[in-house]
Amino acid sequence: MSRVLENLEPKPLWNIFEDICNIPHPSKKEEKIIEYAKNFGEKLGLETIVDHVGNVIIRKPATPGMEDRQGIILQGHLDMVPQKNNDTDHDFEKDPIKPWIDGEWVKATGTTLGADNGIGAAAAMAVLQANDLMHGPIEVLLTIDEETGMTGAFELKGGLLKGDILINLDSEDEGELYIGCAGGIDTFAYIKYKEKSVPEGHVGYKVEVKGLKGGHSGLDINLGRGNANKILNRVLWQANHEMGLELSSIDGGSLRNAIPREAHAVVTLPKKHAAAFEEFVAGLETTVKKELGNVDPGVSLVASMVDTPKFIFNKRATRNLVNVIYACPNGTLRMISDMPEVVETSTNMAIIKSGDGKIEIATLQRSSVDSAKDDLANMMRATFKMAGAKVKQSGSYPGWKPNVESPILKAMKDVYHNKYGKVPAQKVIHAGLECGILGGNYPGLDMISFGPTIRNPHSPDEMVNIATVGLFWEYLVETLKNAPKK
Numbered sequence: 001m002s003r004v005l006e007n008l009e010p011k012p013l014w015n016i017f018e019d020i021c022n023i024p025h026p027s028k029k030e031e032k033i034i035e036y037a038k039n040f041g042e043k044l045g046l047e048t049i050v051d052h053v054g055n056v057i058i059r060k061p062a063t064p065g066m067e068d069r070q071g072i073i074l075q076g077h078l079d080m081v082p083q084k085n086n087d088t089d090h091d092f093e094k095d096p097i098k099p100w101i102d103g104e105w106v107k108a109t110g111t112t113l114g115a116d117n118g119i120g121a122a123a124a125m126a127v128l129q130a131n132d133l134m135h136g137p138i139e140v141l142l143t144i145d146e147e148t149g150m151t152g153a154f155e156l157k158g159g160l161l162k163g164d165i166l167i168n169l170d171s172e173d174e175g176e177l178y179i180g181c182a183g184g185i186d187t188f189a190y191i192k193y194k195e196k197s198v199p200e201g202h203v204g205y206k207v208e209v210k211g212l213k214g215g216h217s218g219l220d221i222n223l224g225r226g227n228a229n230k231i232l233n234r235v236l237w238q239a240n241h242e243m244g245l246e247l248s249s250i251d252g253g254s255l256r257n258a259i260p261r262e263a264h265a266v267v268t269l270p271k272k273h274a275a276a277f278e279e280f281v282a283g284l285e286t287t288v289k290k291e292l293g294n295v296d297p298g299v300s301l302v303a304s305m306v307d308t309p310k311f312i313f314n315k316r317a318t319r320n321l322v323n324v325i326y327a328c329p330n331g332t333l334r335m336i337s338d339m340p341e342v343v344e345t346s347t348n349m350a351i352i353k354s355g356d357g358k359i360e361i362a363t364l365q366r367s368s369v370d371s372a373k374d375d376l377a378n379m380m381r382a383t384f385k386m387a388g389a390k391v392k393q394s395g396s397y398p399g400w401k402p403n404v405e406s407p408i409l410k411a412m413k414d415v416y417h418n419k420y421g422k423v424p425a426q427k428v429i430h431a432g433l434e435c436g437i438l439g440g441n442y443p444g445l446d447m448i449s450f451g452p453t454i455r456n457p458h459s460p461d462e463m464v465n466i467a468t469v470g471l472f473w474e475y476l477v478e479t480l481k482n483a484p485k486k
Helices: 011-021 031-043 115-129 151-155 228-243 271-295 315-327 370-386 407-420 435-441 466-481
Strands: 047-050 056-060 072-077 099-102 105-108 138-143 165-168 176-181 183-192 202-210 246-252 263-270 300-306 331-336 339-355 358-367 390-397 425-429 446-449 463-465
Touching (some): 011 031, 011 115, 011 466, 031 047, 031 056, 031 115, 115 463, 183 315, 183 370, 202 246, 228 246, 228 271, 228 315, 246 315, 263 271, 315 358, 315 370, 339 370, 358 370, 370 390, 407 446, 407 466, 435 446
Parallel strands (some): 072 138, 072 165, 165 446, 176 425
Antiparallel strands (some): 047 056, 056 138, 099 105, 105 463, 183 390, 202 263, 202 300, 246 263, 246 339, 331 339
């Protein structure tokens, strides 16, 4: 198979990343990439451990003269978000990602690229492979299932890691050091429905929302992008109340931590309202386009007549669904008081799907303040309960509290200043890094996160800036060379 990225610098990192692209590794399906990482460490003759859930730990001794340095854990995750465009034929469990170079960026063909977190994992493995670097004791920790539940981080047992400092390689802006992150919790709601016969005189329509940018439900939540599920529900709610619309099926979003880009529903309504319905949907598309402006200019809202479906939901289920989706908050709720440019608390209406007599709604709440996260989760639970839904909450993970006195923070600020003549930005990220969980299992760890510039993660528009990958690698190498002493 021809290599696309082999001439990019640093070559070892890009070659490993392209290997990763060639191995299917969506969340929950990481068996092949786990085996690759295991073989990688063993072929280098390094101590390699695969724990009970599939986390891979590889240890490399200090280089001569660096034995007095604190041990550093380089940490990333092995899974990727599987998102593709509707017109892309791709099976994430079987097909390789197809990277290509577009000027200053590396992108994928019609799918997510997996630079989140393939670049970070590749950098850690390139450190293991290199024989010309200066560093103290190194451990590489590659976790599984970060994107759909942080299972690897949650399941990592205490006592396995030996290092003093954890450097997470899963941030997405070069020149920025992250010292804190949001915690999160998933709230699921289930509304049961009964199948009813379609009334006489009803016609069928498929209503579709397409063309949105989507993106990461943490990093991009403050950009004002459209949520396909919320936009679709504007059609359903109003037409249900004014035109007798009934639901037959609904399908919107696909990932708990991605802003939904597409959603559709099959509906019926009295034939006498057909023309008015089509006019209403066309008018609402114009309205939404104006609302979103240049933030999400590609939005499309279309109602197409289809064969009348065989059944519809009972009226109460439809009414409860459209009301509760309208009532639930979505997007940014509060910014951090001391850092007004950073989101503190948010929620994402991620997935709505129907089938087998049940409608499932998946949402994700995030906050850097644990009490605010819990309060928002309670708000979501209460709202769903008022619609008669069964509610389940799971996957709660803590935020990572910043430590401005961190020794690795000071060391990395000094390295960056000495190398580039400026001080890196010091930030808190509104996303669920694994640091909060790992810090709970290993409370003595000094932690920090950094990475190259990645745009549009969790969407088929994902891309990584080539030049910043080089800067990221140089910065990592210098950091290892200048790691704090024991």
